[in-house]
Amino acid sequence: MFNLILFGPPGSGKGTQASLLVKKHNFLHISTGDMFREELSRNTPLGQEARSYMDKGHLVPDEVTIAMLRKRVEQHPDVTGIIFDGFPRTDPQAADLNDLMREKGARINALILLDVDADTIVQRIIGRAATSGRADDLKEDIIRTRFDNFVNYTTPVFDFYHELGVAHRVDGRRSIAEVAEDIDAIVGPAVEN
Numbered sequence: 001m002f003n004l005i006l007f008g009p010p011g012s013g014k015g016t017q018a019s020l021l022v023k024k025h026n027f028l029h030i031s032t033g034d035m036f037r038e039e040l041s042r043n044t045p046l047g048q049e050a051r052s053y054m055d056k057g058h059l060v061p062d063e064v065t066i067a068m069l070r071k072r073v074e075q076h077p078d079v080t081g082i083i084f085d086g087f088p089r090t091d092p093q094a095a096d097l098n099d100l101m102r103e104k105g106a107r108i109n110a111l112i113l114l115d116v117d118a119d120t121i122v123q124r125i126i127g128r129a130a131t132s133g134r135a136d137d138l139k140e141d142i143i144r145t146r147f148d149n150f151v152n153y154t155t156p157v158f159d160f161y162h163e164l165g166v167a168h169r170v171d172g173r174r175s176i177a178e179v180a181e182d183i184d185a186i187v188g189p190a191v192e193n
């Protein structure tokens, strides 16, 4: 199995790059943000619980997020690889993902940080709000809260994978194709091994 974490603030291009990787390698793509939005649109109890956090740009509690993620991974036992998009975002999520991978006899092979600064993020997200239909894309203060959450909670997660020797940083401010090329240079040789 090849398991990759696409890592970066909201609007850094994780979803876009994940779909390019899925086309190329046929990996399973798991976006916890998309899963929460799906629950929300179906108005499930989980969606209702997540809404209060998402609307403010806060993180959904770890227990809820981890349980949802585990279930999705366990629904697809035979995949050749998984792209985790928007997960893990906290230390407990990273620890649990490690356990989950170990249970499957696998590991996280790489984490790629798409590095983009706050001002670029705000511009991009406000730009996409017209088409994304996301309530949390509309207000600059909520976008900045989401960015700050990323910096505060997520930096230790990067360090955790850095210590494992699997963390990479890519300049995410460039074009989709340029970023994809850097990602391919990391993923391609690792998948072949």
Ligand code: AMP
Binding pocket: 010, 032, 033, 034, 036, 053, 054, 055, 057, 058, 059, 060, 061, 065, 085, 086, 087, 088, 089, 093, 146
């Ligand atoms: P995203 O689409 O990844 O920006 O996620 C949208 C929102 O879903 C976030 O602002 C959080 O409220 C929630 N969310 C998504 N993934 C996670 C996660 N791994 N941990 C906690 N909350 C999450």
